[in-house]
Structure formats: C-alpha cells, structure tokens
Amino acid sequence: ELSTKRVILDLNVRLDQRIKDYLEIISNVSDKLSLKSFLVGGCVRDLLLNIQSNDMDIVVEGDAIKLAQEVNKYINGEFFSYEKFRTATIKNEEIKFDFASARTEFYSCPAAKPLIEYSDLHNDMYRRDFSINTLAISLNKDSYGKMIDFFGGYEDIKIKRIRVLHPLSYVEDPTRIIRAIRFEFQLGFKIDKADEELIKNAMELKLFNVISFDVLKEELKLMFSHGSCPALIIMRMKELNVFKLIHPKISFNFSLDKLKGYFSCLKSEGFGNNLKEWWFLCILPIIYNILKSEDRFFKRKWKFTKKEILYVEKLKKFLFKFSRKRSQNIFKDFDLFETLEGIPSEIICFLKILEEKPLNDYVLWFEKNKNVFKPLTTGEELSNRSDVKPVFIGEILKNLKKEKFFGNISTYEDELKFINKFISEKS
Numbered sequence: 001e002l003s004t005k006r007v008i009l010d011l012n013v014r015l016d017q018r019i020k021d022y023l024e025i026i027s028n029v030s031d032k033l034s035l036k037s038f039l040v041g042g043c044v045r046d047l048l049l050n051i052q053s054n055d056m057d058i059v060v061e062g063d064a065i066k067l068a069q070e071v072n073k074y075i076n077g078e079f080f081s082y083e084k085f086r087t088a089t090i091k092n093e094e095i096k097f098d099f100a101s102a103r104t105e106f107y108s109c110p111a112a113k114p115l116i117e118y119s120d121l122h123n124d125m126y127r128r129d130f131s132i133n134t135l136a137i138s139l140n141k142d143s144y145g146k147m148i149d150f151f152g153g154y155e156d157i158k159i160k161r162i163r164v165l166h167p168l169s170y171v172e173d174p175t176r177i178i179r180a181i182r183f184e185f186q187l188g189f190k191i192d193k194a195d196e197e198l199i200k201n202a203m204e205l206k207l208f209n210v211i212s213f214d215v216l217k218e219e220l221k222l223m224f225s226h227g228s229c230p231a232l233i234i235m236r237m238k239e240l241n242v243f244k245l246i247h248p249k250i251s252f253n254f255s256l257d258k259l260k261g262y263f264s265c266l267k268s269e270g271f272g273n274n275l276k277e278w279w280f281l282c283i284l285p286i287i288y289n290i291l292k293s294e295d296r297f298f299k300r301k302w303k304f305t306k307k308e309i310l311y312v313e314k315l316k317k318f319l320f321k322f323s324r325k326r327s328q329n330i331f332k333d334f335d336l337f338e339t340l341e342g343i344p345s346e347i348i349c350f351l352k353i354l355e356e357k358p359l360n361d362y363v364l365w366f367e368k369n370k371n372v373f374k375p376l377t378t379g380e381e382l383s384n385r386s387d388v389k390p391v392f393i394g395e396i397l398k399n400l401k402k403e404k405f406f407g408n409i410s411t412y413e414d415e416l417k418f419i420n421k422f423i424s425e426k427s
C-alpha cells in the first residue's frame with residue numbers, strides 16, 4: 001500500500017529548497033487555472049532512489065502550454081513551446097521543466113473515461129516504457145505529494161525490477177530493449193525474467209526493418225554514456241541476443257576479457273565517454289565483422305560522422321594492405337608500418353584485441369617498436385638550422401625514420417651525418 005503521507009515527507013526531505021520553491025509555483029498556478037498537474041517519469045523514479053534530478057517532467061490534464069506560460073511569469077526562465085505536441089519547456093541555470101499535456105490518443109473507449117480517476121494521466125502513463133517510469137506525484141494543493149501508481153512501479157523500484165507494461169511493448173518499440181539494458185546499468189536494476197523472454201521473443205521477429213535508426217543511435221549513445229563498464233554492457237547485449245537490432249548479419253566473438261582489454265587500453269590512452277565518437281568505439285567490436293561488407297549501410301543508415309567514417313576508412317585500408325602483404329616479410333615493410341602509424345591510437349587499441357594471426361603479432365610488434373624508429377632529431381631542431389630549407393623538413397624526418405626502420409642508422413650522430421649528406425645532395 002502506498003502511503004501518501006510518506007511520499008509527502010519524501011518530497012520535503014529529498015528535494016532542495018530551490019526545487020521545492022519551483023514546485024510550489026507550479027502547484028499554485030495549477031490550482032489557479034483549475035488544471036491537474038503531476039510530476040512524472042524519470043524524475044519521480046530518481047527522487048525515490050535519492051538521485052538528485054534537475055530535469056523534471058510535468059504532465060498536465062489540460063493545456064500544458066498555458067500552464068507553463070503562466071508559471072514562467074514567476075520563474076522568468078527561457079521558454080520554448082511546441083504547439084504541435086502541446087508541450088513547453090522552461091529552463092534556467094538551476095532547472096529544466098518539461099510540460100506536456102496528458103496524451104489520450106490510445107484511449108480506445110471514451111465512454112469508459114469517467115471510471116478511472118486521473119484517466120488522462122493513466123493513458124499517458126500507459127504509453128510509457130517501464131513501470132518504474134510510470135509514477136506520478138500530484139502537485140495540486142489538495143493532494144500535493146500524493147503518489148499515483150497505476151502499474152506497480154513503486155514496488156518495482158523497491159525491488160529494482162525493470163518490467164514493461166504489456167507483452168507487445170518491446171515489439172511495438174524495440175528501442176525499449178536498449179533502454180532496458182541502460183537502466184540495468186545506470187540504476188543497478190535487473191530486467192525481469194519474464195521481460196527477458198519477451199525481449200528474446202521480440203528478437204526472433206524481423207524488427208530490424210521497422211526500427212528507427214536515429215532513435216536507436218541516440219539510445220545506444222545514452223547507454224554507453226554514463227560510465228558503466230562498456231564490456232559488461234556488450235556482453236549483456238549478447239546474452240539477450242540484441243545485436244540484431246544493429247544489423248541482422250552481425251557475428252560477434254569477443255570474450256569479456258578481450259573487451260575489457262580494449263576498453264582499458266582506450267582509458268589509458270585518455271579516451272572516455274566524453275568523446276563524441278565514444279558510442280562508435282563501443283559498438284566497433286560488435287560491427288567489426290561486417291564493416292567491410294556493410295560499409296555503405298552504416299554510413300547511410302547510421303549516419304556516421306566524418307570522424308567515424310575516417311576511423312572505418314583507415315581501419316579498412318590497413319586491413320586490406322595487411323591481407324595483401326601477409327605472405328611477405330611484414331616486419332620489413334615500411335609502407336605497412338606507416339599505414340598503421342597513420343591510424344588513430346583508439347583504433348589501434350581495437351586492433352590489439354583481434355586474435356587473427358599474424359595480424360595480432362604484427363600489431364603487438366608495432367606497439368613495442370614504434371618509438372624505436374622515431375628520429376632523435378626534432379622538426380624544431382631542423383627548422384632552427386639555417387642550412388635546412390623548410391620544404392625539406394618533412395622529407396628529412398621521414399627518411400630518418402625509414403633509415404632507422406631498416407637499421408641503417410641508429411644514433412644521433414648517424415642522424416646528423418645523414419642530414420648533412422641529404423643537404424649537400426640537394427644543394
């Protein structure tokens with residue numbers, strides 16, 4: 001049984017005074033306009049979990065834009081409204097409020113409407129993904145702080161269970177599968193056993209053809225953005241058989257250890273979830289096997305950015321060269337060495353976990369030796385020399401590296417001799 005009193009206490013204890021002040025404004029204005037308004041969704045869930053949120057969703061039984069306009073007279077924040085969706089946003093440096101009119105489009109039988117108290121709210125909550133996101137807290141004075149729980153969300157939050165509201169939910173919107181996995185990691189919850197079955201069954205259908213890649217991409221970005229171990233997230237995706245959402249032909253065979261190796265390499269190189277392409281680096285082990293054959297698909301459907309396309313191109317170019325040269329002495333091939341040198345270090349982290357031989361030996365050898373071939377002479381040193389024309393600096397450095405690569409020179413003195421010879425030949 002939900003205790004209204006307890007939730008009122010929660011509201012007062014858990015919210016910052018500033019946020020309470022804002023909610024009081026919304027409460028007063030709702031009463032003045034005779035509109036029912038509720039705090040809903042993720043922020044109520046977070047409130048109950050003691051996670052501070054300053055991104056709050058308000059559902060209004062009535063005109064949300066009108067309520068928001070009136071509320072903003074007291075807040076004076078930035079104001080945006082979207083007539084088409086009957087929503088409005090108020091934002092300032094402390095808080096963001098999204099106001100939405102309760103949607104009733106799934107209301108199949110209007111005659112039944114008076115039977116449920118808060119029927120508009122009920123319908124709005126029924127459209128949502130998981131029970132844990134369907135809690136509402138009334139903001140009107142006479143019921144301020146009263147929690148409304150149509151689908152057992154309070155209990156699910158208590159036992160940390162992720163559960164959809166009806167069996168076809170995942171089929172209706174497969175991006176919810178990714179959201180479910182995100183909430184497992186973000187909140188430390190667990191997808192209900194029955195839902196795991198629903199997900200697996202949904203994955204048997206050809207959802208791939210109905211999915212919106214734009215939304216899916218945003219959900220993948222969110223899932224990998226909040227700092228949980230991506231290797232564990234990927235293994236969970238594998239367990240639930242959801243790679244098919246990304247592409248039906250994916251074949252994945254990395255172990256958890258390999259993935260962990262990849263992500264700890266990225267971390268040690270300074271790459272993390274603040275990187276714009278982080279989501280790409282996270283799905284790279286998943287899509288690697290079909291990158292070559294489905295290249296155009298990813299560019300078009302997944303709208304890879306310029307940098308993501310560059311990652312793919314460089315990786316493909318190197319793998320292509322490698323496959324052509326593998327029968328020769330790869331450790332003596334300067335062109336191959338330079339191609340790998342031109343690959344961003346984040347992609348090299350990935351190459352390191354590939355188990356294909358002799359590629360794996362080659363990448364490890366490269367990692368060990370790449371600095372050995374670096375000239376001791378710097379570009380700055382060369383540009384300070386009056387006898388070196390600036391146009392030759394790049395060429396000299398490259399040649400020095402090449403000579404070192406082949407073992408023709410090794411010490412700083414060798415380098416000086418080489419440079420002097422180079423200059424005298426050019427002049």
Ligand code: ATP
Binds near residue numbers: 134
């Ligand atoms: P967080 O703040 O951690 O991102 P959130 O629950 O606020 O969590 P949003 O993605 O901002 O997540 O979504 C806001 C609300 O919209 C959710 O609480 C959820 O009820 C609803 N929602 C979002 N995506 C879907 C979806 N695909 N299907 C149904 N409801 C959804």
